Amino acid sequence: xxxxxxxxxxxxxxxxxxxxxxxxxxxxxxxxxxxxxxxxxxxxxxxxxxxxxxxxxxxxxxxxxxxxxxxxxxxxxxxxxxxxxxxxxxxxxxxxxxxxxxxxxxxxxxxxxxxxxxxxxxxxxxxxxxxxxxxxxxxxxxxxxxxxxxxxxxxxxxxxxxxxxxxxxxxxxxxxxxxxxxxxxxxxxxxxxxxxxxxxxxxxxxxxxx
Numbered sequence: 001x002x003x004x005x006x007x008x009x010x011x012x013x014x015x016x017x018x019x020x021x022x023x024x025x026x027x028x029x030x031x032x033x034x035x036x037x038x039x040x041x042x043x044x045x046x047x048x049x050x051x052x053x054x055x056x057x058x059x060x061x062x063x064x065x066x067x068x069x070x071x072x073x074x075x076x077x078x079x080x081x082x083x084x085x086x087x088x089x090x091x092x093x094x095x096x097x098x099x100x101x102x103x104x105x106x107x108x109x110x111x112x113x114x115x116x117x118x119x120x121x122x123x124x125x126x127x128x129x130x131x132x133x134x135x136x137x138x139x140x141x142x143x144x145x146x147x148x149x150x151x152x153x154x155x156x157x158x159x160x161x162x163x164x165x166x167x168x169x170x171x172x173x174x175x176x177x178x179x180x181x182x183x184x185x186x187x188x189x190x191x192x193x194x195x196x197x198x199x200x201x202x203x204x205x206x207x208x209x210x
């Protein structure tokens with residue numbers, strides 16, 4: 001099959017015509033990488049390779065757009081890419097992003113951990129669950145949590161819990177039903193009952209023991 005025309009489209013891509021018939025559209029990067037010219041011949045294997053190269057470029061561009069909006073874990077980006085590309089292509093693009101430093105699961109985990117603690121008020125096991133949902137390896141989770149705990153004052157966790165109670169649950173502590181609802185909400189956020197009870201006790205003096 002012979003390339004009879006390379007036509008620039010309105011979308012900035014190049015329509016490749018083989019033996020006078022449209023075959024596929026490719027981007028400028030794929031065209032330059034392949035070094036295609038009118039008159040060149042392509043066999044079926046070369047055409048398949050050209051299609052794969054174009055899909056790789058498209059998937060890489062999509063990855064860059066996603067990363068320009070916010071940081072992603074490797075697993076999170078991979079999951080999004082395979083919605084529109086074969087798993088092998090998605091894996092290759094993720095590997096490129098890791099190699100270039102655009103993806104770093106440890107960096108992502110540390111930043112996401114800080115966000116969950118400071119903005120969402122999460123603690124304990126809930127933090128680990130949320131990081132696992134992003135596909136972060138357990139060893140990395142252990143490391144970033146240990147480092148975060150070592151870098152902050154001992155009272156920081158208690159302070160966050162008190163700030164959370166004062167911001168969202170203080171009015172609920174006036175009744176037993178309200179306290180129960182507040183406690184359940186805090187348990188879902190990862191706090192232990194002992195921590196919750198002690199925090200409530202700092203606002204009220206008549207809370208029951210375990």
